[in-house]
Amino acid sequence: DAKTTQPNSMESNEEEPVHLPCNHSTISGTDYIHWYRQLPSQGPEYVIHGLTSNVNNRMASLAIAEDRKSSTLILHRATLRDAAVYYCILRDPVGGGSNYKLTFGKGTLLTVNP
Amino acid sequence: GAVVSQHPSWVICKSGTSVKIECRSLDFQATTMFWYRQFPKQSLMLMATSNEGSKATYEQGVEKDKFLINHASLTLSTLTVTSAHPEDSSFYICCTGLYSYNEQFFGPGTRLTVL
Numbered sequence: 001d002a003k004t005t006q007p008n009s010m011e012s013n014e015e016e017p018v019h020l021p022c023n024h025s026t027i028s029g030t031d032y033i034h035w036y037r038q039l040p041s042q043g044p045e046y047v048i049h050g051l052t053s054n055v056n057n058r059m060a061s062l063a064i065a066e067d068r069k070s071s072t073l074i075l076h077r078a079t080l081r082d083a084a085v086y087y088c089i090l091r092d093p094v095g096g097g098s099n100y101k102l103t104f105g106k107g108t109l110l111t112v113n114p
Numbered sequence: 115g116a117v118v119s120q121h122p123s124w125v126i127c128k129s130g131t132s133v134k135i136e137c138r139s140l141d142f143q144a145t146t147m148f149w150y151r152q153f154p155k156q157s158l159m160l161m162a163t164s165n166e167g168s169k170a171t172y173e174q175g176v177e178k179d180k181f182l183i184n185h186a187s188l189t190l191s192t193l194t195v196t197s198a199h200p201e202d203s204s205f206y207i208c209c210t211g212l213y214s215y216n217e218q219f220f221g222p223g224t225r226l227t228v229l
């Protein structure tokens with residue numbers, strides 16, 4: 001089972017910021033928090049990941065709570081192309097730990113209104 | 115970033131036939147690939163872990179004799195849906211498991227429709 005919980009859906013207006021929350025209360029000290037998104041009829045794509053500190057990249061920012069039991073993905077200016085399902089994931093090591101599998105929860109369906 | 119391709123992107127077949135889906139890592143060597151299945155309006159469900167040169171590891175409830183996985187080279191993993199039935203109609207997606215990349219790369223998916 002997925003180790004994270006997210007709201008089923010959220011709505012935003014174009015050009016406005018979007019904050020997508022995720023709870024991961026059972027996170028361990030070595031778990032990285034990963035975010036992926038899936039556009040309609042496509043495979044998922046990586047968005048961002050972090051461990052303790054807040055992270056920024058060209059797609060988004062990730063704000064991680066001090067106790068690491070929750071995090072928030074921030075899209076600074078939502079566009080219509082950001083409409084997707086966003087997944088917050090804690091990876092599981094496979095085999096000797098050099099590979100990781102992703103267990104997907106239901107994610108958050110983000111709707112962006114023009 | 116790494117590129118993963120899938121072929122075909124969509125396929126329609128008759129009930130009882132077998133369908134092979136290819137997953138290729140185009141610019142790196144993948145010792146491990148993951149196969150997911152996604153039904154409409156649902157999330158991705160991991161089916162199996164494909165290991166180069168060895169047997170695949172299947173998730174609970176996934177029939178290994180129905181979903182045959184072959185990972186004969188570091189750049190190609192195949193999933194064969196044998197004796198397909200309409201309930202096997204789904205979106206099949208592969209993914210790399212390479213640790214040295216913080217991100218993992220998904221193929222574009224294969225839409226299977228069984229009539």
